[in-house]
Amino acid sequence: MTHHSLSQRITQTFIAIFLFSSLLVACASGSTGSGSGNTPQASRLSPTAPPTPITQPVPPTQTDCPPDHTGRALVTAPIVQGKNPQLVYIPSGSPDYLRRMVRYDTVTHTTTDIVKVPENTVIKYIILASNDPWVFFVTGPDSHYPSPVGTLQAVRIDGQGLQTLYCDISGVYSLVSPDHHYIAFADYAQYPEAPDTIHLFDTTTGQIFDKIKTPLQTTKPYDDPVPYLWLSNTQLYLHDKSDPGFRGRVYSDFASNVYLLDTNSADNQLLDALNAVTKQSNTSITTDGSSLYMSQQQCQDQSKIVCSPGTLVKSTISRLATQGGDASPFYESAQLAIDTIKMIDSQSLLVSGSNDSANTYEIWTVNTNGSNAKRIASVPLVSTENGGYRTVGNVSGDHTQFLVTNWHTDPVEGPQMYIGSVQDGTLTPLQPNVTYLFATGWTML
Numbered sequence: 001m002t003h004h005s006l007s008q009r010i011t012q013t014f015i016a017i018f019l020f021s022s023l024l025v026a027c028a029s030g031s032t033g034s035g036s037g038n039t040p041q042a043s044r045l046s047p048t049a050p051p052t053p054i055t056q057p058v059p060p061t062q063t064d065c066p067p068d069h070t071g072r073a074l075v076t077a078p079i080v081q082g083k084n085p086q087l088v089y090i091p092s093g094s095p096d097y098l099r100r101m102v103r104y105d106t107v108t109h110t111t112t113d114i115v116k117v118p119e120n121t122v123i124k125y126i127i128l129a130s131n132d133p134w135v136f137f138v139t140g141p142d143s144h145y146p147s148p149v150g151t152l153q154a155v156r157i158d159g160q161g162l163q164t165l166y167c168d169i170s171g172v173y174s175l176v177s178p179d180h181h182y183i184a185f186a187d188y189a190q191y192p193e194a195p196d197t198i199h200l201f202d203t204t205t206g207q208i209f210d211k212i213k214t215p216l217q218t219t220k221p222y223d224d225p226v227p228y229l230w231l232s233n234t235q236l237y238l239h240d241k242s243d244p245g246f247r248g249r250v251y252s253d254f255a256s257n258v259y260l261l262d263t264n265s266a267d268n269q270l271l272d273a274l275n276a277v278t279k280q281s282n283t284s285i286t287t288d289g290s291s292l293y294m295s296q297q298q299c300q301d302q303s304k305i306v307c308s309p310g311t312l313v314k315s316t317i318s319r320l321a322t323q324g325g326d327a328s329p330f331y332e333s334a335q336l337a338i339d340t341i342k343m344i345d346s347q348s349l350l351v352s353g354s355n356d357s358a359n360t361y362e363i364w365t366v367n368t369n370g371s372n373a374k375r376i377a378s379v380p381l382v383s384t385e386n387g388g389y390r391t392v393g394n395v396s397g398d399h400t401q402f403l404v405t406n407w408h409t410d411p412v413e414g415p416q417m418y419i420g421s422v423q424d425g426t427l428t429p430l431q432p433n434v435t436y437l438f439a440t441g442w443t444m445l
Contacts, residue, residue, distance in 0.1 A: 055079045058161030065151070065167035071206030072165050074154055074180075079133045081444045084108065085396040086157065087403065087419065087430070088135055089440040090123055098122035101137065103157060103445070104430065106401060106419060115155045115162055124150050127183060128441030129176045129230075131397040133157050135441070136176055136183060136203075138169065152183070152201065157443055165206060171199070173226040177233050182263055184227040184236050198227065198238065200263060211261060212238070214271045225259055225271060231287055231322055234263045237277065239285065256281045256305055258294075260323065277324035281305040283339045287322060288346045293368070294318050294327060295338040295351070309356050312337045317351070319368070330370040336362060340392050344422055345399045348372075352392040354381060361390050363404070363425060376425025382408050395422065396442045403440055 056077040066072050084107040091102055091111075101114045101123055114135065117123060120142045127136040133156055140150030152166040171185030183201040198212035212225065228239035238259040259274040277292065283306060284295045295317050299307035307313075315338040318327035338353040344365065351364040355378075363377040379390075393403035400422055406415040407427070417440075418427040 053078060053080050055158075058156055061161055061163035063153075063162060063164045065164060066206070068168075070166075071152075071201065071208060072163070073206045074134070074165065074203040075161060075163055076134070077156075077161065079156060079158060081131070081133055083398070084445060085398055085401055086443045086445045087396075087440065088114065088126060088128055088157070088443060089417070090126070098142075101126065101135065101155075103443070105445070106396070112159075114157060114159050125174065126441055127174045127176045128443065129178050129180055130394065130442055131444050132176070132178075132180050133443065133445075134161075134180055135443075136165075136174075136180070138171070138174070154203075157445055165203070166201065166208070169201075173228070175227045175230060175236070177230050177236075177263075179233045181233060184230075186226045198225065198261065209267050211263070211265070211267060211269060212271060212274070213268055225257070228258075229285060229287060231260065231292075232289065235322075236261045236263065237285065237287075237292075238274070258282070258285060258292075275324060277322075278320065278327065280327065284341045286341050286343050286349070288343050288368075290322065290346075291319050291368075292322050293341055293343075293349060294320065295341045297337055297339075306339065307337055309354075312356065315353065317341060317349070317366070317370075330368070331366055331373065333373075336364070342392065342394055342402065344395050344402075350392060350395060350402055350422070352390075356381075363392060363402075363420065365422065376422075377404075377420060377427055379407060393440060394442060397444050403442075405440065 058077045059075055061075045062072065084105050086103040086105055088101065088103045090098060091100055094100070096116065099119070099122060100116045102111050103114055104111050117139050121139050122142050124138045124140055127138070134154055135157060136152065136154050138150040138152055149168060149170045151164055152169045153162065153164050155162045169185070170187055174183055174185040176183045180203055183203065185199055185201070187197045197210055200209045200211055202209065214224065225238035225240045227236055229237040231237060238261055240257050257279045258277040259271070260277050261274060278294065280294070280296065282294045282296050286293050295315065297305065297307050297315050298313040300311040300313060312334070314332050314334045315336055316329045317331040317338065318329045320327045335355050335357055336351075336353045337356070338351055340352045342350040344350050346368070348365055348367050351366055352362065355362050359381050360378040361381055362375055364373060364375050366373040390407055391405045393405065395402045402420045402422060404418045404420055404427065407418050408415055417430050419430055420427050
């Protein structure tokens with residue numbers, strides 16, 4: 001009897017310990033807060049990975065002309081862009097010259113067609129924002145003396161989505177904003193017989209807005225601003241005294257002004273209403289979005305913006321606020337007549353110009369504080385029958401390469417197009433007989 005009672009008490013004790021332990025576990029894992037004990041626990045969700053982006057086909061588009069004086073919105077679809085710099089350009093030296101647009105992969109060294117236009121039609125110029133997956137371009141009838149009037153079209157860099165946005169567009173100096181929302185352009189009849197107008201084409205609606213009106217001018221110096229450089233998605237620098245034959249080249253006389261246009265401002269503004277960023281003469285401007293950089297030549301003839309051979313006193317590069325103000329010089333050269341500056345990144349610039357004492361055209365890199373100036377490439381200055389400017393183009397989106405067009409190495413051979421290395425200046429020939437920089441641009445794929 002006693003043995004049975006002892007066994008019963010031991011069993012009851014174990015049961016009590018088990019129940020008490022279970023209660024402790026339940027309390028430790030129970031719900032928190034002031035709600036009822038029957039309130040269910042909030043489930044713990046593991047972090048959800050963002051969806052993997054995928055390339056999608058472009059919906060159906062139209063390539064015929066919309067009704068007169070109307071445009072179409074850009075039809076888009078996502079594309080996954082890679083890390084390989086792609087040079088977009090119009091190849092020459094083939095029966096379909098000016099009818100093909102291609103992209104050259106600088107990593108795989110392969111060339112791929114983007115679009116080919118019909119016979120008796122040519123691609124007049126390309127409008128491409130850095131790293132943009134969409135290429136805008138203007139086409140028109142094949143002619144020995146083509147007018148800038150043409151058809152505004154667009155295509156994705158993989159060749160999909162060819163579409164017509166506007167017909168009979170009369171534009172020069174066309175520039176697309178970094179987000180490709182706006183395409184800015186100036187009237188063809190710019191100088192000096194007609195009033196000037198700066199237009200914006202809205203790619204999201206197909207509308208054209210007249211932003212700037214400049215009154216008719218019949219006496220020098222003419223003030224003819226044209227789109228020159230986007231500061232942001234909604235701010236555009238206008239630069240006057242540009243030579244209609246060569247984008248960005250300035251006349252050798254009179255002042256060269258830089259204005260800043262806000263695309264959100266009212267339509268049909270007068271030029272006087274714009275912010276004058278600087279009225280100092282300059283040969284080139286560029287920006288990293290936080291500062292404006294400006295190159296200048298000081299000539300023996302102080303009325304000149306671009307010095308004649310042998311008349312350079314010095315070239316300078318200055319920094320100023322993006323909205324304007326005093327310019328602070330940080331680099332100068334008594335030998336190099338600087339005509340072009342381009343941003344490599346926020347810390348350095350690509351600089352080019354003629355060195356008459358060495359009879360060379362040279363490309364340099366220099367830090368934005370003026371330090372570490374280094375010549376990375378040069379070519380002899382040669383006289384050529386077809387002339388033309390050597391033009392150093394924009395830097396690729398990964399900051400490693402730049403473009404040079406109309407690069408003459410001797411007076412007999414035609415102009416060459418090269419891809420240059422920012423690091424050491426190595427120039428890789430890509431395409432013979434390419435003269436015009438407006439036929440090129442950089443993107444990634």
